[in-house]
Amino acid sequence: MSNFLDSADWSFPVPIHYGPGRLNELGELCKVNGINRPLLVTDIGSKNLPFIKQTQNVLNSASLKCNLFSGISPNPLDTEIQIGKAIFEDGNHDAIIAIGGGSGMDGGKAISLIANNKFSLWDFDNDKAEVKDIKKFPHLICIPTTSGTGAETESTAMVTHSDLGMKLCVWHPNQKPNAALLDPKLTLDLPDNLTAWTGVDALVHAVESYTIDSLYSVADGMAIQALTLIGRYLKKTVKSPHDLEARGGMLLGSCLAGISFKKGLGLVHAISHMVGAIYDSQHGLTNAILLPPVLRFNEERIRNKSKMMNFVTFSKPEGYHSFYNNICNLLDELEINKGLGSLGVTSNKTEELAIKASRDAAAKTNPRKASVSQLKTLILESLENAR
């Protein structure tokens, strides 16, 4: 339980502009923020999707000169971020518009961290004093096109370190997006499988942040409202992809879940980051497979919060076991794979994955501490039939 005799420091995110069709306001939003030459950054998968052309048209009609960098992989690589930085500098850009799913936005955000300074990307993964002093970063606008990552209100980005084969989180407290633009119309054409996988990512964000045992009431409130919206709309968006109201509910649910995980995440993400770095697996799908075994591992420590999560997500009044079963049923209905083996993970990699996951920041906030050997057992359990 939270201890109200503790002290705590919270911050609240950036201006959020929500509404169907509001991509059309991007030019105005740029002008209000003093942006003249934005670099549009997206992922390889989004490069040819209609929303990129639409965004370019909106910027062109506002007489804003923009270039496009679309070389970001599903699990962004440090080498791609360097290429993006060079394009930013060569084009004399003054802002980054990060658009796409988690990878497109993470790519744009990571480029924005190093675009205007001499530091290496990995300097933003630690606590160097000179990095702390940076005051000026390029303007940044984030536009999510999936309802999952929820990372549009922060500068945090997960990037794969090519030499270490690990996904690391880079960020800087002074690099906040100037705005997040949430237009549910951009999510209408997302395929069913990606709608399900990214939606479960949002669900996991809310569950993992809510179950962390620390005093962070702002995040807890966001997580509960996120679970309410995700419980109501996730299945609907898969079954009726063109239901704009459902798409809107999920986009807001994922944004709130994203804000909630300022509190931290847990073992689902710690393991998933490393599986993604080694196997280039889809982040939301990897999380979805890992959620049941991690819930079982955490049972003792999350029992007191399960009743509330079950109530808001599934409208059921019972506690942990009912919540766990409802999660498994939901994953079945969404046709989520049963084990990490389906992503190519093999038992001879469990030791390496366990060691790397134990070093991930998300492992440190999990409600139950896990040793490397416990992590190894958990990963082994998740290989074939995780639920």
Ligand SMILES: [Fe+2]
């Ligand atoms: Fe995630």
